[in-house]
Amino acid sequence: MNTxxxxxxxxxLTIALQEIEEAHEGSMEMLADGFQAFADTVDVASQETDRKILLALRERDRQRARDIRRAxxxxxxxxxxxxxxxxxxxAPARLKAFPTTTLCVHCKEALEQEQYAHAR
Ligand SMILES: [Zn+2]
Structure with missing residues (x-):
């Protein structure tokens, strides 16, 4: 690929990483605020759900941030x-579409076929 x-x-990638880090800070504040706001209410179940969603999002972002840093x-x-x-x-077109990919399209397809075969 050219320069x-x-x-x-x-x-x-740098911008994407910044966005993740900013979103991450935001979600941490939300998490902290959420606990205070709901501390005295009976709405514990939905609080717990919100927390799980936030934690899942954070985990996904962490994974993405790791991929971006590696790239x-x-x-x-x-x-x-x-x-x-x-x-x-x-292929440059593939890198443009998936900048953090570590596999060429052939190996990716081979991997997916293998996973599919295992899943059945
Ligand atoms: Zn390959």
Whole structure:
């Protein structure tokens, strides 16, 4: 991939990471406020549900942040966009659509077929 392409991806990843970190701070405040606001009410069940949803979202964001940091590190190291499985370059169009992917489309498909076979 050319320098302009990787610069664009680095930029997008950096922004995505910032958004996750900001959203994360927001959700932590909500979590804290929520406990205080509902502390004296009987609405414990929905409070618990909200908390579970927030924690699930946080977990998903943590995973995404990890993927983004790894991609940024690979950009730094110059090994970004190489398939983990076969070592071939991943198609630039695929990297644009899924900047944190670590598999080329062939290996991804092979993996999905394998997972599907196991699921049955
Ligand atoms: Zn591959």
């Amino acid at each position: 302009r392409g990787t610069e664009e991806i680095r930029h997008r 940024l590190r690979q950009l730094e190291d110059g090994n970004y966009g190489i398939c983990e499985e076969c070592g071939e370059p991943i």
